[in-house]
Amino acid sequence: MSSRSYEEELMDDLEASGEVIPQTLKELETINKWLGGNFVTINGLDQLVRSKTKEKMVIADLGCGGGDMLKLVAQWAKQRKLEVELIGFDANPAIVEYAIENCKAYPNIRFEVCDIFSEEFKERQFDVILCTLFTHHFTDEQLINIFNQFKTQAKKGTVINDLHRHGLAEFLIKWLTHFFSKSEMVKNDAPLSVRRAFKKGELEKIMKQAEIPFFKLRWMWAFRWQLIF
Structure with a gap:
């Protein structure tokens, strides 16, 4: 894998809808939870927001999917007694519809x-601004x-959490989804x-x-890059 693939994923179809959407988003939530990938974003937030502030912070999650990351951010803010307005953006209406239902218990998420x-x-x-598994698209x-x-x-900064292109990472996720996934979208994407x-x-x-001279880039488990600028 000497160079990036630009083959489109099934998820890139902005008109994708039906039962495959909730099934896929639920499985992705489980995968990210058990492989520890969500920590990359939350840790990045900790680095950007070091001091307590009484002002409400507006945090945007681009390519928000089912809203799982925003739920974790809401919990992160509550633990630190921070007032936040959380906005998830996605270009697929079916995904946004699922996210609204998935996060209805969180009044500060829209x-x-x-x-x-x-x-x-x-x-x-x-x-x-947060981007979790979004920029590789x-x-x-x-x-x-x-x-x-x-x-x-982004006034305070941006946190990118995305994948490291590596043969072992591809083998492991292919094996994992082959045996445990019921979503053809997950198996393909x-x-x-x-x-x-x-x-x-x-x-x-x-x-x-992009003329961004100052940034932090580090490798984290599981085969993730954390990029902060």
Whole structure:
């Protein structure tokens, strides 16, 4: 896997709907929980928000899926006695519909169907932007533009949590989903996501071209990159 794959995932179909959506999102929640990948985002938040503030923080989760990460962020904020407004963005209406139901017990979480490339979204301002398993869906050139955009949109910073492209990671997730997944979308997309993911040098090159000189990039379990800027 010397270079990134740009083959589209089934999840990239913004008109995907039906029973496959809740089934897939439930399985992804379980996978991220048991493989420890969610910690990468929460740890990044801890690094960005070191001091207590009495002002309400607005945190955006792009490509929010079923809202699982925002539930964890809500719990994180409650433990630290922080007031937060949490907004999940996804371009698929069926996914947003599921997320609203999935997070109905959290009054400080809301969702919007939105295209992050739209001029309307580019004008939005947040304290923190989160992207968990989202950035690998885009080309390097798109990411350069997106990260440039985030520089002006996120007052405190951005936390990227995405996959490390590695043969062992692809083998393990293919084995895991083959035996335990009932979702054809998960079986197809999980190993493909690894092939679409990043090597360290690729992320560093993207950051350089996005003219972001100061950032933190580190490898974390399980085959994840944590990128903070």
